[in-house]
Amino acid sequence: MIKCNGCGAIIQDKDETKAGFVPKINDKTKYCMRCYKMIHYNVLPKIIATNEDYARVIDNVLKKDGLIVYVVDIFQFKNTFRDDMIERLRGKNVILVANKFDIFPHSTVPSKIVDWLNYQCMAKSFKVLASIVVSSKSGLFIKDLLSLIDMFRFDDKDVYFVGSANVGKSSLINAIIKDAYSIKTDTISTSVIPGTTLNEINIPFFSDNSKLVDTPGLINDYDVLGKLLPVSYSKIMPKTELKPKTYPLDDNLAIFIGGLASFEVLDKGDAKAIIYASNDINIHKTNRSRVKDLFDSRIGDILTPPTKDEVKNINYVEKEIIFDGVKKKSIWFSGFGFITILGKCKVKVRYIEGTEVLITNAII
Numbered sequence: 001m002i003k004c005n006g007c008g009a010i011i012q013d014k015d016e017t018k019a020g021f022v023p024k025i026n027d028k029t030k031y032c033m034r035c036y037k038m039i040h041y042n043v044l045p046k047i048i049a050t051n052e053d054y055a056r057v058i059d060n061v062l063k064k065d066g067l068i069v070y071v072v073d074i075f076q077f078k079n080t081f082r083d084d085m086i087e088r089l090r091g092k093n094v095i096l097v098a099n100k101f102d103i104f105p106h107s108t109v110p111s112k113i114v115d116w117l118n119y120q121c122m123a124k125s126f127k128v129l130a131s132i133v134v135s136s137k138s139g140l141f142i143k144d145l146l147s148l149i150d151m152f153r154f155d156d157k158d159v160y161f162v163g164s165a166n167v168g169k170s171s172l173i174n175a176i177i178k179d180a181y182s183i184k185t186d187t188i189s190t191s192v193i194p195g196t197t198l199n200e201i202n203i204p205f206f207s208d209n210s211k212l213v214d215t216p217g218l219i220n221d222y223d224v225l226g227k228l229l230p231v232s233y234s235k236i237m238p239k240t241e242l243k244p245k246t247y248p249l250d251d252n253l254a255i256f257i258g259g260l261a262s263f264e265v266l267d268k269g270d271a272k273a274i275i276y277a278s279n280d281i282n283i284h285k286t287n288r289s290r291v292k293d294l295f296d297s298r299i300g301d302i303l304t305p306p307t308k309d310e311v312k313n314i315n316y317v318e319k320e321i322i323f324d325g326v327k328k329k330s331i332w333f334s335g336f337g338f339i340t341i342l343g344k345c346k347v348k349v350r351y352i353e354g355t356e357v358l359i360t361n362a363i364i
């Protein structure tokens with residue numbers, strides 16, 4: 001039995017529609033056709049497994065006695081620090097890693113984010129051995145993560161990387177291997193499509209023969225990606241440093257985050273709002289009186305993403321939120337960003353039906 005080095009599926013030459021397919025298996029086969037195409041032709045993979053399949057693999061992994069690296073996406077924190085994962089991880093040896101720190105404004109102080117992460121854990125009574133921010137893309141703090149892993153990997157245990165789909169688990173393992181061996185090429189397949197990794201992938205790494213283990217992640221049903229087509233994925237996932245936009249609130253101000261959400265001021269109080277979203281999303285400032293008209297006629301052209309094609313399958317829901325101004329807060333939209341509110345105000349957000357809007361203490 002050979003496993004694909006890219007996604008972990010068992011290599012087979014019987015069924016093209018199933019994971020691990022290659023037309024012909026031989027001694028040199030290292031990757032399935034899906035990963036081979038992803039690596040050499042930049043072809044995006046199709047999703048071929050379900051959340052139940054992924055959950056089975058994860059639960060199997062968690063039965064083993066190892067050190068767990070729980071990876072979350074700092075830009076999608078609320079989406080990826082999930083109750084269903086926290087419940088699975090309670091009582092285990094866990095290091096919490098917030099990945100993709102490179103996209104946060106470079107003035108962000110890492111230790112403040114770590115404090116914030118620890119607070120979020122405390123709020124869920126979730127004990128972790130340590131929290132850290134890293135970037136698998138830029139390599140920032142990868143060495144520090146490796147030191148933490150060495151420190152907490154009692155009795156030469158294996159190290160399991162778990163977390164939601166797309167948080168960068170596979171990228172993180174690649175970054176660790178690149179750093180440790182001073183190499184430039186990726187070992188495991190990564191992509192913008194949730195569900196790239198299909199099975200557990202074991203990588204012998206430590207001198208005692210213990211392994212780094214990559215796992216598939218659960219896909220969040222509330223993620224906005226599920227409502228969009230792959231053409232929009234790379235637009236809403238920031239690739240470069242976020243350029244936050246600050247708006248002092250005015251009565252009747254409305255702001256569109258592309259056509260993904262709108263933010264309307266019902267009572268401006270003394271507040272301002274700072275929007276953190278990918279630079280590829282059009283932020284459009286307008287008056288509340290124009291909101292209905294814009295939703296009816298301009299989504300998919302000036303208000304994009306989504307594209308015109310995607311709009312056909314999207315409905316919007318709305319929610320009023322009151323901020324008392326005592327603490328800074330962040331409004332998290334599943335999948336494409338957050339708004340930090342400073343001060344007292346009352347606002348209305350409209351967002352895509354089937355996605356979530358969640359509030360935390362402000363992250364930045």
Ligand SMILES: Nc1nc2c(ncn2[C@@H]2O[C@H](COP(=O)(O)OP(=O)(O)O)[C@@H](O)[C@H]2O)c(=O)[nH]1
Binds near residue numbers: 099
């Ligand atoms: N900006 C940024 N993107 C990242 C980082 N790590 C991973 N990504 C991107 O996130 C997407 C998902 O990565 P992948 O490793 O496949 O995630 P996995 O599903 O958790 O294994 C890919 O498009 C990666 O390029 C990071 O540190 N910074």
Ligand SMILES: [Mg+2]
Binds near residue numbers: 169170190196
């Ligand atoms: Mg992966």
